[in-house]
Amino acid sequence: MDTTPISGLDELEKHVDDLVQDPSIPLNAKLFDDVELQLTESNTPAVIVRFLPKLTAILKQYTEDPTVLASLAIKLLRPVSFIQVLSLASEESLVQALDSPAPAANLLAMTVIHKAAASSADVAIFSTMTSVVVSFIRRWLAAPQVEVGQKGGIVLGDLLDVDCELPMPPVPGRTATHTELVLRKSPGQGKLWRRLFTDRAIYTLLVALCAGRHADTSANAHQLSLAQGRVLRILPRLAALNLRTVSQSGIIATTAVNVTNGHGESDRSIPKPKQGEGLLQFAALRMVDKSDALMHLSLVDFFEAFVSLMRVTEYSAHKVEVARALLCEAIEDDLVLKEALLSLPERIVPEEADDLRRWLQEVMPGEAIRVPLR
Template sequence: MDDTPITGLEELETHLQLLVSEPDTPLNAKLFDEVELQLNDGNISPLIPRLLPTLTQILLAYPNDPSILTSLAIKLLRPVTFAQALTMASEEALIRALQSPAPSANLLAITVLQKAARSPSDTAILSVMKGLVEAFFRTWLSTPHVEVGETATQTLGDLLEVDCDNRSSASIDTKMRGMQLSSGMPPGQGLLWRRIFQDREVYESIFSLCSFQTLGTGHGHLDERQKSLAQGRLLRIIPRLAALDFHAITHTHFPDVDQRFGLQYGEQGLLYFAMVDMVSKQDDVLMHTTLVYMFIEFLEVMSITELTQPTVEYLAGLVRKVAAADEALYKSLGSIALNPETPPEFVDLYPVIPSREVYGFKMQVDPSVGLQPANSLDKLA
């Protein structure tokens, strides 16, 4: 423990008490910075009960930009567990922070939720807080702030990895592009997965926030720009979820929800929605490009993950379906498959991806039989 006195600490406590009684008081930014810069792993712990409850109280009523307050709060939260954080910030307070227009308040709430990824028991506690989970999903998909969206995407993936009770499709270590799934991690209880995929309101909110059917500026709707951001965030987390629990994202407990947002009879699940029906390929060129990129990353993840035969058959059908309807994606898959540096696991995984033996021939797609070499000497673009 570091016993070195912290310069300005008493003055900061006095300033915080003034903010409690008079929330409109201007923040003394210099005083906050002076104290925060002196904090370290050795002296934070005794300061948590002295400062954090008061900071939380101020944040609930502070009318201006709270970034200075939240910066100090986030640093103080570093050694705090999820259960301890809940004693200082109620579920209602965290929901209000997630709903705040200030990105710093959003990040403070997400910092607390990140702590639930430290253990399966903590994610189980979070799963019971339906209102908090709903608010987190809305912030994740609807925030216009890139840092908040990226932090929420990473947090959601971490939470679901710890909570996963069915790592059947992730029984080998997987690591790529910053994503790591460890086969040695003990299984979770799956309660957060069930909250997302077996709770109608939560499950439906993902479709609603990402579907162009709800494009607009009314309550619960997102405008065109924000809709694209929401779609991109969902696409970025799909590969990680697929490697954790492929069954969860390819099946549905609410077929009426799937069908209301565009899926046809026999089509179901979040994966199919995201990869096949969600993106308006002709009207949103940037999102179409993102879809192509994320679909390839999804296939790369699955190619180095142990798969059951039904999963392989599902993936083959999905690739066939997508390739038949998306020339740009089809050409990208073909180019990768023909690249001699592409790992053989990727090339050999699906019979519908053209093999290197057909190099020099353009491929044509017949949805009923997969990919066939055409009678053309045009090189695959």
């Protein structure tokens, strides 16, 4: 253990004690920064006991920008387990942090939730915290700050990876792409998957946020685009983890998708969600207003990531069927997407181009896949 004294620690502790008594006093950011810069893996454990409970108490009452407090708390949380954190921060505290307009508070709460990815048992506990799950989904999709959305996507992807009930995938031949995405060492319990995809209230919330039918996204076209982009970025990874769950659902969207990204018009030529379709089809085929050039590019990026990841997952007739149906409908009236997919083998590393071309020929039968130049 590092025995080197941390300069300013006693002064910071006194300042923190004062803040516990009166959170309205001016915060000395320099004291916090000086101590945080000296924290190492070896000297942090001794500081945790002295400061983390007090920081938690302050954050529950603090009404100013919590960035400085949250930064130190995140640093101290690194070696602390999910269960240990829950002894300090209640569900109500996590909801309060997620609902805060301050991105630092959002990131702190997401850091706590991310700790559940250490084990499937911890993810199962998180899945029972309904109010926290709801607030997490809302903040992930409705936060205007890019860093909050990125953090939320990473956290959710890791939690669902560890929670996935399916057996470990076989190691693919020449690429490590899929194995690098798989965190779990054994099958999980699947409780968070069921919470998100079979709990009608939560699944409907997720779809409504992406469809512009929720107050957090309906009034702001930019915010709706952010929410849609975040779902499109995480879906290829989720499809690689559990394709059946993301491609099938007994819950149909209760309202038509807002195809104009918040502008309040309706285009009846866009087909409504169909019975039995999952989040995958909703996001890929029913969600995006393609007249929005940036969102159309995001959709193209999604399909490129989707077909690339599906290639390296375990082969099955179901996988081919889902991918083929999705691509057939997607490229029917989208020449930009079709051209991007046909030319994809030309834009990846040569070692994988032939395998990708064969995969595209299987899921896009009858299309002329480009042969990479040698």
